[in-house]
Amino acid sequence: MENLNPEIRNQIENELLGTVGRRYRQETFWVIFLGLVCAGGTIAWVIQLRKGLGVTAMRDYVSWGLYISLLFFFVGVSLIGALVSCVLRMSGAKWRYPLIRIAEAVTLSAIFFAGFMPVLDMGRPERLYFLITHGRIQSPILWDVVAIATYFIGSVIYFYLPLIPDLAIMRDKLTDAPMWRKKLWRWLAMGWEDNLLQRRLLKKSMLILCIVILPVAISVHTISAWLIAFTLRPGWNSTIMGPYFVFGALMAGTAIMILIIAKLRHGYRLEHYLTPKHFNNLAKILLALTAFYLYLNINKYGVPAFKMAKEEKAVLEDLFYGKNAFLFWFTQIVGLIIPIIILSFKKIRQSITWVVAASVMVLLGALINRYLIVVPNMLHPFVPIQHAQHGYATYNPTLIEWTITASSLAGFVLLIILLFKPFPVITMWEVIEEVEKRGEKEIGVENIVNFQNIPGHAS
Amino acid sequence: MACGNNCSCNNNNAGNQDNSRRDFLVKGLMGGIGAAFLSGCSTNDKAKHSDGEKINVLTHDGKLVTVDKSQVANFKPHISEEDVRKGIPGKKFVMVIDLAKCDGCGKCTKACNKMHYLPKNKEWIEVIEMQDSPEVAPYYFPKPCYHCDNPPCTKVCPVDATFKREDGIVAIDTDRCIGCRFCMAACPYSVRLFNWTEPVKPNIIETTPAAENVFQSKKGCVEKCDFCPHMAREGKLPACVTGCPMNAIWFGDANEDAVTCYDGTTTRLSQLLEDGGAYRFMEELGTEPRVYYLPPTNRTYNAKEIKIEKE
Numbered sequence: 074m075e076n077l078n079p080e081i082r083n084q085i086e087n088e089l090l091g092t093v094g095r096r097y098r099q100e101t102f103w104v105i106f107l108g109l110v111c112a113g114g115t116i117a118w119v120i121q122l123r124k125g126l127g128v129t130a131m132r133d134y135v136s137w138g139l140y141i142s143l144l145f146f147f148v149g150v151s152l153i154g155a156l157v158s159c160v161l162r163m164s165g166a167k168w169r170y171p172l173i174r175i176a177e178a179v180t181l182s183a184i185f186f187a188g189f190m191p192v193l194d195m196g197r198p199e200r201l202y203f204l205i206t207h208g209r210i211q212s213p214i215l216w217d218v219v220a221i222a223t224y225f226i227g228s229v230i231y232f233y234l235p236l237i238p239d240l241a242i243m244r245d246k247l248t249d250a251p252m253w254r255k256k257l258w259r260w261l262a263m264g265w266e267d268n269l270l271q272r273r274l275l276k277k278s279m280l281i282l283c284i285v286i287l288p289v290a291i292s293v294h295t296i297s298a299w300l301i302a303f304t305l306r307p308g309w310n311s312t313i314m315g316p317y318f319v320f321g322a323l324m325a326g327t328a329i330m331i332l333i334i335a336k337l338r339h340g341y342r343l344e345h346y347l348t349p350k351h352f353n354n355l356a357k358i359l360l361a362l363t364a365f366y367l368y369l370n371i372n373k374y375g376v377p378a379f380k381m382a383k384e385e386k387a388v389l390e391d392l393f394y395g396k397n398a399f400l401f402w403f404t405q406i407v408g409l410i411i412p413i414i415i416l417s418f419k420k421i422r423q424s425i426t427w428v429v430a431a432s433v434m435v436l437l438g439a440l441i442n443r444y445l446i447v448v449p450n451m452l453h454p455f456v457p458i459q460h461a462q463h464g465y466a467t468y469n470p471t472l473i474e475w476t477i478t479a480s481s482l483a484g485f486v487l488l489i490i491l492l493f494k495p496f497p498v499i500t501m502w503e504v505i506e507e508v509e510k511r512g513e514k515e516i517g518v519e520n521i522v523n524f525q526n527i528p529g530h531a532s
Numbered sequence: 533m534a535c536g537n538n539c540s541c542n543n544n545n546a547g548n549q550d551n552s553r554r555d556f557l558v559k560g561l562m563g564g565i566g567a568a569f570l571s572g573c574s575t576n577d578k579a580k581h582s583d584g585e586k587i588n589v590l591t592h593d594g595k596l597v598t599v600d601k602s603q604v605a606n607f608k609p610h611i612s613e614e615d616v617r618k619g620i621p622g623k624k625f626v627m628v629i630d631l632a633k634c635d636g637c638g639k640c641t642k643a644c645n646k647m648h649y650l651p652k653n654k655e656w657i658e659v660i661e662m663q664d665s666p667e668v669a670p671y672y673f674p675k676p677c678y679h680c681d682n683p684p685c686t687k688v689c690p691v692d693a694t695f696k697r698e699d700g701i702v703a704i705d706t707d708r709c710i711g712c713r714f715c716m717a718a719c720p721y722s723v724r725l726f727n728w729t730e731p732v733k734p735n736i737i738e739t740t741p742a743a744e745n746v747f748q749s750k751k752g753c754v755e756k757c758d759f760c761p762h763m764a765r766e767g768k769l770p771a772c773v774t775g776c777p778m779n780a781i782w783f784g785d786a787n788e789d790a791v792t793c794y795d796g797t798t799t800r801l802s803q804l805l806e807d808g809g810a811y812r813f814m815e816e817l818g819t820e821p822r823v824y825y826l827p828p829t830n831r832t833y834n835a836k837e838i839k840i841e842k843e
Contacts, residue, residue: 125751126711127729136716136726196711196726196752200691203710207691214690214714305684305720305817454722455814456675459660459841462653 082505086242089497092341093243094250099340100490107487114480117473118193126196128473134458135451135468137194139478142443144190147183147485148221148297149322149439153330154180154228155290156323156358159283168354168517170507171346171499175333177232178498179326182488184225184293186481191217193477213299220293227286232492233261234279238502241265267502294319301446307384308450317369324362325439328432331355333489335429337498346499349423350517356428360416363435367409387453397449400441408438611765616705616741619697624786624822625759626700627773628804629674631828633780636661636672636838643775647760649734649747654725656757657772661840669835671828674781676772677702677723677757678813678821685715685724694754700786700822701759707742709753716754720817724756759783778832786822 121128131138157176161169191214192198208215240262244255265271295315302314331352338347374392377385392401412431421427448468452458458466470478507516585601636659644650644657656676663670679702686694686702693708694715716724731749738745744762748755760770768774769792773783776794784791784801792798804810808826828835 125727125729129728132728133716133725134722136713191712194712196713196754197709200708200710203691203708207693207708209690209692212688212690212714214688214712218690300714301717303688304718305819306717451717455720456660456722458722460658 085505086246086501089346089499089501090243090246092343092493093247093495093497097340104487104490107483107490110483111480111487114477114483117476117480121193121473121477122198126194128471130464130469130471130474132462132465132468134454134461134465135448137447137451138468139444139470139474140190140194142447143478143481144187144194145297145318145446146325146440146443147187147190147481148294149183149318149443150326150329150485151180151183151187151224151228152290152294152319152322153183153326154231155287156326157330158231159287159290162283166354167507167511167515168350170504170516171518172330172334172351173235173503174232174496174498174500175337175493176330177228178489178492179329179333180228181225181232181492182485183326184221184228185488186485188221188225190481193481213296213303216296217293217300220289220296224286224289224293227282227289231279231282231286234275234282235500235503236496237262237265237275238267239497239500241267242501243496291319294322301450305455306450307453307455308388311373313369313373317373320362320366320369321439321442324359324366325436327355327359327362328435328439331359331428331432332436335425335432337493338425341493341498343499345519346504348517348519349425352425352428353422354517356416356422356431359428359432359435360413360422363409363413363416367405367413370405370409384453384455388450391449391453392445397445400445404438404442404445407434408442409435412438609765611740611744613741616703616743616761617695617697619699619701620761620764621698622787623699623764625679625764626784626786626791626801627676627679627759627823628782628791628801628808628810628826629823630780630782630808630826631671631673632826632831633778634659634672634674634776634828635778635833637778639775639777640674640772640781643771644757647746647771649736650749651732654749654755656725656755661838663838663840669828669831670838670840671831671835672833672838673825674772675721675723675813676823677759678721678819678823679759681820681822682818684718684720684817684819688714688718690714699761699764701761703743703758703761704748704754704756705741705743706745706748706750706753706755709750711752711754713754720814720819724754726754727751 129138154177157169157172192201195201204215204218208218210216240258243250244258244262247258248255250258295318298314298318301309302311304310334347334351334355337343374389378389378393381389391397412435415421415427416431421431452466452468504516504518508518513519586598587601587604588596588598589604590596638659640657641655641659645652645654648656650656658675660673660675661670662673679700681696681700683696683702686696689695690712691708691710693706693710694702694704696702711726713726716726727749730751733749734747736747738747740762742748742750744758744765746762748758760768763770769783773781773792774794779793779795779797782791782793782799782801782804784798786801789801790798791801791804804826805824809829810824810826812821812824
């Protein structure tokens, strides 16, 4: 295809730059609300720091609870960046271009909180630096620290690289911005002139990073799975944990991705960029992942259930018809089977509302599933629990724990919103370049060449 | 001028001492096993008054001399951080629990709690009721830390706060523990306890490194049965052994092939294990515990009275 008319190009850029620094009433409300939840969580954390972990419901049997469940959730969600930037790239899916920055923002926020959760869970957070001064490479926790740090740095770079040309556009276009912002953009754009050599170097480094970051991403979550799979505990002592975590994570990440682009589509008026094609394609991926996850679940629970070995029996009975049966069957039926059924219909996949509904179900199931992986197993150790003091043989999270959990989730969403604020959420230069090369249809954007002014939108 | 024991009196920081005053190496004539751990050095020979009691001591050049007891200070060897991490040289501690004798009185737990200043709700050695299958008679099962030779807990510790010593003990350094509780998740025997809140501190001063402290509870850190290394250094038995009137718990050194129980009977470990048909708890996990059990045959108590708590 031929190059775009400079005027159209200009309009696309203006439209996408429209969200930068712009205030939306609904968004401001959410930022304040999430900020308040985070403040509440901070207060709860200070209480926990002063009084010790005794303020939680965790005790000697259930020594890991909501915080570690949430750690697994966040590490998992962070895989979405690798899925969109690497897996889709390698499979040649051109429609990924408008999604890349959104996915990387989700990844950055998730991996940040994944690094934060273990600190919340530590009995002695002031000794955190011991991991460096006395670190022992034999321990999977050290591997986790190294993997999370590597993935965090890799994700920052992957967020930054495609941003450079966009920063140059901002530097050149948004001339009425405050001085400090212009200076910052100039500094961050690193003298981007959009010449052939720079483009070639940028694309090459993005390709290298894409290849390097995929094994890192998979290792990050496999290591979190190993934290529990390396223990001699019924239910955890299983070789399926690595893939079980990784695919559960990709599934949860895809669901979150769908929910976020659904919100951005109307909230940021990006209807032309985040189109039913994206929802449809992500729904297909979600369908494949939920189906595969169901298969993994059948293996994880079905195989030991057939044998009903002594130790596994207690855990499985608890899940199948014991105290946790409601949650377990909720994750299986509402979290997997119903989404698989509804996403199997082409008509439903093409309806954004239905895809969003399925994603909500999958996400809820995935969150509860993290809890079910951690807690019920801890309540059924090899040596039966006897003479337990009050509160030791059960786990009912306290208000402090719920507050900190809620504020971590709130902080995760808040950080995503804040990452969207200073930059255009769509990678402008890449989308324009690909539309020039392949046309709108393949990229999944609609009517951006035949630009129509959207009402209420600054140009 | 090393005095040949764990004592590091040469580099002791007591500035008022000089070499001439440290010529004595006391071979403590203590009863019981492992008396060699007790060593002492003379400190101040003019301040003490004589009470007439004599004691045999070995000088550094190998002469046995008799001196007044007041000449010798009640010296405890200085134990360095390194000594604690290495363990007591030449030892391999081992415990044997005779389930036929244990009547579930819980005195081992009480003695342990007293020794380690533990509140009632903490049990380093827990006596649980076991029933292997519905038709067989139940029995009492004291469960200390097994001090495994292939310990799952030390493998996962990210900061080397819990470690395996050469004398077989798995110890915890509460000055190092970061409270991640990975070791608790890794222990298949649910032996480890966590200090969820600030523990009540006893009014004692301890000079040994944290891993050999008698009082080990520290907020935000893990604790568990430590085989009483402070007692072993003095050649004494752990609190649970000296607290068990049923003679159900034996403790000793596998290198010496000797174990001792409450009434002072010392027997050959290998013979005891062989005659009693000993086994280790959950051998199939491959953790190689250092605690052996003798099966509950010919029980000395009425097993029918045991009630098993159902989950």
